[in-house]
Amino acid sequence: MSDRLPPLTALRAFDAAARHMSFAQAAAELNVTPAALSFQIKSLEEHLGAPLFRRLTRRVELTEAGRALAPGAKDGFETLMAAWRSARRVLDSNTLTVTAGPAFTAKWLAPRIYEFARAHPDIDLRFAASLRRMDFDQDEIDVAIRFGYGPDPGVYAVPLRREWVTPVMTPDLAARFPTPDSLTQAPLLFDDSIDFLDPPCDWPTWFRAVGITFTPEHGPHFSQADHAVDAAVAGAGVVLGRRAMVIKEIADGRLVAPYGVALESKARFRFLCREGAEQQPRIAAFRDWILAEIEKTSFISDALTIIPVEDVPAP
Missing domain, CATH: 3.40.190.290 (D-Maltodextrin-Binding Protein; domain 2)
Known part of the structure; x- marks a missing residue:
């Protein structure tokens, strides 16, 4: 199994879905269609070689692999966002x-x-x-x-x-x-x-x-x-x-x-x-x-x- 990271957009889609436990709510947060979000998660699962969600009637739940990935994905995006904000503030000398x-x-x-x-x-x-x-x-x-x-x-x-x-x-x-x-x-x-x-x-x-x-x-x-x-x-x-x-x-x-x-x-x-x-x-x-x-x-x-x-x- 390769350690090559998947595309950031796919990880972002997974993080949103894992936090909301809803593809529809995650799509609304990311301002994409549910179909586009589902496609990103499917591509992430193909990259991993295992499902990350169980698609149930009117809801989803994380698989064991999904539960292992979710905390790191959440922390990673929060760290990235904090670093981005810090970089912007360094450049903003007026506010x-x-x-x-x-x-x-x-x-x-x-x-x-x-x-x-x-x-x-x-x-x-x-x-x-x-x-x-x-x-x-x-x-x-x-x-x-x-x-x-x-x-x-x-x-x-x-x-x-x-x-x-x-x-x-x-x-x-x-x-x-x-x-x-x-x-x-x-x-x-x-x-x-x-x-x-x-x-x-x-x-x-x-x-x-x-x-x-x-x-x-x-x-x-x-x-x-x-x-x-x-x-x-x-x-x-x-x-x-x-x-x-x-x-x-x-x-x-x-x-x-x-x-x-x-x-x-x-x-x-x-x-x-x-x-x-x-x-x-x-x-x-x-x-x-x-x-x-x-x-x-x-x-x-x-x-x-x-x-x-x-x-x-x-x-």
Whole structure:
């Protein structure tokens, strides 16, 4: 039996039919007629010297040889498609596709992106706001901004500035609740998106950091950080604001951080891309722009007393 590979079109027809277990659905996927698809599979079976499908009434099923071939054919076409997409992206020097969480996209990227566009008019940005962990090749993503602990094996990763939380509120609310003690009487908001942090960066921990034993039990809870921040900007209450989500609101005066004490988590935002891709001009330009933008508001972090959450006494 020869090891010579059969035609790629025949293997592609087999892969589609094996995934759908239907010649008609496979033909529709490949935009060919069922007769043309059946011809390709028949030629593949002749090349192999054995049937790959049992043709039953109104359905097909794989033979033993078909079951042996199907996983490799599927993986092979997925690998080919990923390589093709990678090659196309290397040649596409104008488009940069970035994925980040919805809150980071809304509160950090979107308000600043005009600056990048003005500095790099030749780069067309595409954003995919999602918390789903995307695949750089399969999802055609160039850059990912992700929050968590890492590590990030197999990719190029740049940790961004350390992440902290501190109570933020409108200037009017700050005037009404001028001290941490008075904050126990304030309407408090809860950002549940950071409940996964360990140790927790929550209200009881922050109060312990400033020497107060207090566990708030009531107040609106938000699953998205940007929604919690928007509620604080509207004057609905005080939120433990995450640096990336509130830094621009503080810089612009819509929110204030009057108590000067923040909790630092080891979780950080990271800039991620495929290893080696960081050298591509459009990716390097985006990374350098993000780092430069972060530095513009570093004075706000520098003005805070930042306490590692691990150093806060346990309850």
